[in-house]
Amino acid sequence: MLLYIHIPFCDTKCPYCAFGSVTGQHKLHDDYFNALACDLNSQILKFKNLKIKSVFIGGGTPSAVNAKHYDEIFKIFKPFLNKNAEITCEANPNSADLKWLSKMRNLGVNRISFGTQSFFKDKLKLLGRTHLASDTFMAVKNAKKAGFKNINVDLIYSTKLDTKKRLREEIAQISKLKINHCSAYALTLEQDTPFEKKYEYKKDSAILAKFLINELKNAGFKQYEISNFGKPCKHNMGYWKGDEYIGAGAYSVGFYNSQRLYSIKNLKEYIKNPCKKEIEALSKDDLRLEHIFLGLRSTIGVTKTTLNNDEKAKAEILVKSKKLDYKNGKFYTRNFLLADELALFITQN
Structure with missing residues (x-):
């Protein structure tokens, strides 16, 4: 945590x-x-x-x-x-x-x-x-x-x-x-x-x-x-x-139990009710897509088993075109500046 x-x-x-x-x-x-x-x-x-x-x-x-x-x-x-x-x-x-x-x-x-x-x-x-x-x-x-x-x-x-x-x-x-x-x-x-x-x-x-x-x-x-x-x-x-985290304080965001928890943004309202959170439930697919986007933006990479068959095929195309590297069961971005573009290519239907 x-x-x-x-x-x-x-x-x-x-x-x-x-x-x-x-x-x-x-x-x-x-x-x-x-x-x-x-x-x-x-x-x-x-x-x-x-x-x-x-x-x-x-x-x-x-x-x-x-x-x-x-x-x-x-x-x-x-x-x-x-x-x-x-x-x-x-x-x-x-x-x-x-x-x-x-x-x-x-x-x-x-x-x-x-x-x-x-x-x-x-x-x-x-x-x-x-x-x-x-x-x-x-x-x-x-x-x-x-x-x-x-x-x-x-x-x-x-x-x-x-x-x-x-x-x-x-x-x-x-x-x-x-x-x-x-x-x-x-x-x-x-x-x-x-x-x-x-x-x-x-x-x-x-x-x-x-x-x-x-x-x-x-x-x-x-x-x-x-x-x-x-x-x-x-x-x-x-x-x-994708580790879970507690977010404390006005304007903070937390993430645990497959939920994103948003604190009150208004400073004075937060002081009155600091424990109130707006909760956003995240599906397994939401979490999977986050793993893809975050993994490609860093040296963490994306585990191949996370991808469905269509996404794996697209990732392989990017490996062949030298946009991604593949080693030890993970895909890695060669150029982080293209990370979001590559993630969209992989995940969009």
């Missing part, structure tokens, strides 16, 4: 945070973590002999919240952790100071992920970020001081400012950090929103994506999933394998 904990607060007004900036609203933080504890407890009690393989604390910006708020949350799930459980926490470079990082490390967090997004000032401004490249270097330095060895930075690409030259410089800066993981996400925009008009898509985004992947590979970051490079994150790999 995996555990995902959603922290919907942010230390800046950014397009990636569902609730915007609430820095300084300490009562709201208190109320939210009380609700989160209730949510987490109620779900954990549903399981017998629960073993948690990995924990991911993310969503908004966990570092926007005083580390003391996490004490009670860790007390709840720590008794159920596997011995070598991976515990990741997201953070912003300008809010994760040495004190906060040390506290989280002492609680048990052993992997930190910084929302760097870019090392260019104009691109950071475009993305609504308030930190600078120097903040990322200081944050990574402090993380290492605090005892972190597994460190990730996030990078956003396909903005209107991106070029091959600039992306090469981004990767050069990441190399200087001497970390073991990088997540690179293409800019995605919700339709008919102010952000869609402001940011614009790059017409050559597919070319830039391929270039970025090669640059990361040359820098020593091996791709293991469509957006992730370096030492594989156990939590990420759990998702691609």
Whole structure:
């Protein structure tokens, strides 16, 4: 079992945070973590002999919240952790100071992920970020001081400012950090929103994506999933394998007992009723199709016995055309950028 904990607060007004900036609203933080504890407890009690393989604390910006708020949350799930459980926490470079990082490390967090997004000032401004490249270097330095060895930075690409030259410089800066993981996400925009008009898509985004992947590979970051490079994150790999997971917090999603469980999205409504979940029942075919799509997007691959006869025949065609590899009873994507297209080809009638 995996555990995902959603922290919907942010230390800046950014397009990636569902609730915007609430820095300084300490009562709201208190109320939210009380609700989160209730949510987490109620779900954990549903399981017998629960073993948690990995924990991911993310969503908004966990570092926007005083580390003391996490004490009670860790007390709840720590008794159920596997011995070598991976515990990741997201953070912003300008809010994760040495004190906060040390506290989280002492609680048990052993992997930190910084929302760097870019090392260019104009691109950071475009993305609504308030930190600078120097903040990322200081944050990574402090993380290492605090005892972190597994460190990730996030990078956003396909903005209107991106070029091959600039992306090469981004990767050069990441190399200087001497970390073991990088997540690179293409800019995605919700339709008919102010952000869609402001940011614009790059017409050559597919070319830039391929270039970025090669640059990361040359820098020593091996791709293991469509957006992730370096030492594989156990939590990420759990998702691609189709492992069950508990989702706790406003806006969170869980998956177990062939059901997807959605928490309340409105922050204040969640605080009033944290244990309420909207449930989506998943059929065996739903789960099978998810396995195909997720498996092809990662190094997990797709087991041949998962496919029906028609799908096996299509997969064999892709092997012959060198789009897929086949070994040890599994199909693997050669180019993750084509993963969804290949999955559709295999599964569509």
